[in-house]
Amino acid sequence: MRLSSLAIISTTFGLAAGLSLIGAGFAVKAIEDGSELGVRRALDDRGLHWAEVHADGLQVFLTGTAPTEAIRFNALSAAGGVVDAARVIDKMTVRDSAKLQAPRFSIEILRNDGGISLIGLVPASTDRAELMAKIRPLAANGKVTDLLETADYPVPDAWDDTLDYAIRALKSLPRSKVSVAAGAVEIRAMSNSADDKRKLEADLNRTAPDDLDLTLNISAPRPVITPFTLRFLIDENGPRFDACSAEDEDARTRIIAAAEKAGMTGKPNCVIGLGVPSPNWADAVETALTALTELGQGSVTFSDADVTLVAAEGTAQGQFDRVVGELENALPDVFALHSVLPKPEKKDAATDVPEFTATLSPEGLVQLRGRLTDELTRTAAETFAKARFGTAVIHTAARLDDSLPDSWGLRVLTALDGLSRLSNGYVMVTPALITLSGKTGNPDASAEIARLFANQLGEKERFDLSVDYVEALDPVASIPTPEECEARIGEILKTRKINFEPGSDKPDQEAAAILDDIAEILKQCGEIRMEVGGHTDSQGREEMNQALSQRRAQAVLNALRERKVLTSSFTAKGFGEEQPIADNETEEGRDANRRIEFKLIRPEPTPEPETTLESIAQSAQEAATEQAIDPADAAAEGGSNDE
Structure with missing residues (x-):
């Protein structure tokens, strides 16, 4: 009996213990599931989908790779808001900071x-x-x-x-x-x-x-234009500006629009400057250009507030009077109009029309011919020409004629001054007209000459200009590009070679002429970045060849400096035998490999970043994760970093 009672009691306690263990297991499982589910929901609510959650008893483990340290702390905060922070075990890692994008320098x-x-x-x-x-x-x-x-x-x-x-x-x-x-x-x-x-x-x-x-x-500061000049003409070649001035962009736009209505094509050079005689300048110019268009041919010249309208020879008197009358009434106050209707010249063979001519050749030679008033005027013309063109290039073959008008000397000197603004050309002075034509590398030359003539000769004088801009004569536009400089030097070195004395870095006698020609090209090129490269054949030790090629390249650079070439942006580099262009097994090949080369220094091209589907997906994931951080969390992150 006593054994049976002990067995019953033991069995009862055993069953109770088993049931307790089973109940505890279910409780722990319920806690694990509840904790894991709650933390997962908190992480998902904040967009932290990269974090993994695993519960083991009362402990909650967080794993995964966080984009930044701040986002890792955000995940810890989310988990700590669901379960006791002491139960959260951090097993997360942070993405390598070296992969972060560099700042913009x-x-x-x-x-x-x-x-x-x-x-x-x-x-x-x-x-x-x-x-x-x-x-x-x-x-x-x-x-x-x-x-x-x-x-x-x-x-x-x-x-x-x-x-x-x-x-x-x-x-x-x-x-x-x-x-x-x-x-x-x-x-x-x-x-x-x-x-x-x-x-x-x-x-x-x-x-x-x-x-x-x-x-x-x-x-650039606006130039002071004195006098404020505009000259527009219509002839057999069509409408064009010899000079154009405006006080601002709006006035220039209106003036060009009026010229286009008159039939002008192309884009004129209309200078914006200071010195306009009236705020109604654009109104006056528009009105005058409209009047000239009605006449069909002729010219209109503004010199400050003085306006000169010259009709073409043969214009009907009635039409001329009507147009001039309407223009006089339409011009704004301040502007004064002087109108000219040239009378047909009588074709009389016995008529002797005096003239003075000056010719400027492309080589810079100047010839003065025709008539001058007296010895004093001839001396003045020669002295003025020498001052403008140079003392050694003047040839005078002008005779004296005391019957010429009193203004002849002033008109001759003004004509020579205008001719000096050209690279080459011709000017002729007659009692009724000054005619100037030629070529120039200055795009503003026509306007400058028109301004000069209008200022010096007065409103009643007539002049005709035909000035062509030639880009090749422009000291700015004609500067060769760095690529053109490299190519021109390359053409020289294709047929002529810079040689050195055997085993030496001293250029031989024939190299001097080649270096002279290269120096002339480089002087035209200005400051460019260029490498002077020295090369040798493969005979001898490699170290010696490299050193010799370096000395030869430097010798060429020094020779260019002696010829006044700007070489501050040049470098000399010896390549030795590393870059052969021919077979070193033959004499001809070795001779070709011993050379000097000129090459532009160009920056290395910047590689484009590689774009793949993985990189696009990763960028999108990072952007979405960072956007999920709310302001409160951002403040918490800042506090964490400070600690």
Whole structure:
């Protein structure tokens, strides 16, 4: 009996213990499932789908790779809001910070009479001392304000070449703002005149690397135009401007529109300047051009407020009177009209029309022929011509005639002054007309000559201009591009070779003439980046060949410097026997391999980032994750980082 009672009691306690264990297991499972489900929902609500949740008893494990440390802390906060934070076990990792995108490096360079300031962010590897050494000589009194910050990220592609170009450009920009980013430069600057602006823009574009995104905003002060001149004519060649002036963009647009109504084609050079005699300038010009269009042919000239309308020979008197009368009444106050209807010249063979002519040849020779008033006028004409054209190029064959008009001397000197504005041409002075024609490399020459004649001769004098702009004569537009310079030097070296004395870096006697020709090309090219490369054959030790090629390249560079070539942007590099162009097993091949080459220094092209489906999906996932952070969490993240 006693054993049976013990067995019953033991069995009862065993069953109770088993039932307790089963109940505890179900309770733990319920807690695990509840915790895991609650944390998963909290993470999903915040868009943190990358995090994985696993519950083991009372502990909740978080795994996965967080995009940033802040987002990892956000996941911990989400889990801690569901279960006790002490139960959350952090097994998460953070994506490698080296894969984060580098900041945008850029520099703003401000230069004025007070010095130079640098503001921006540059790579930590930038040699600040070297940068200052390049910029300080350009600053007034050497004053440079360095406000640059640094960041320890890789140097962007094209950064060094871009910064180098910006510093070289800064040399010719005393008042400027230069914005530099990798592969892009924006320049805002002021020039002293319109001519300086043209030359500056041409130089900056010509010396820029091929793949540089260059933006230029060069301004020039408006010129003071004295007298304020406009000349428009219609002849057998059609309508055109000899000179055009306007006080602002609106006036220029209206004047050009009036000329186009008269039949003019093409884009005229209408200068915006200071000195307009009346705020109604555009009104007066529009009215005068309309009147000239009604006449059909002739010219209208504005010299400040004086307006001269010259009709074509043969215009009907009635039509001329009507048009002139309407124009006189329509012109705004201040403007005074002088009208001319030339009378047909009598064709009498016995009539002797005096004339004076001057010819300027393309070689610069000047011949003075025809008639002059007296010895004093002839001396004045010769002296004036020598001052304008040079003392050694004047040939005078003009005779004296005391019957010429009193204004003859002034008209001759004015005609010579106009001819001096051309590269070559011809001018003829008669009692009724001054005719000038020729070619020039100055796009504003016609306007300048018209302004000169109108100012010196007065409103009643007639003149006819036929001035052609030739780009090849323009000292700015005719500057060859760097590629053209490289090609022209290459053509010389195809047929003529720079040789050296055997085993030496001294050019032989025949090389001097070749270097002279190359120097003349480079002087026309201005400042370009070029590499002078030396090459040898394969005979001898490799180290000796490399050293010899370096000395020869440097010798050529020194020879160009002796010939006054700007070589500050040139480099000399010896390649030794590394780059043969022919077979070193033959004498002809070895001779071809011993050479000097000129090559432009071009920046390395910037590779395009590879775009794949995986990279697109990853970027989209990161953007969605970052957008899921609410402001409260962002504040919490900031506090975490501070700790």
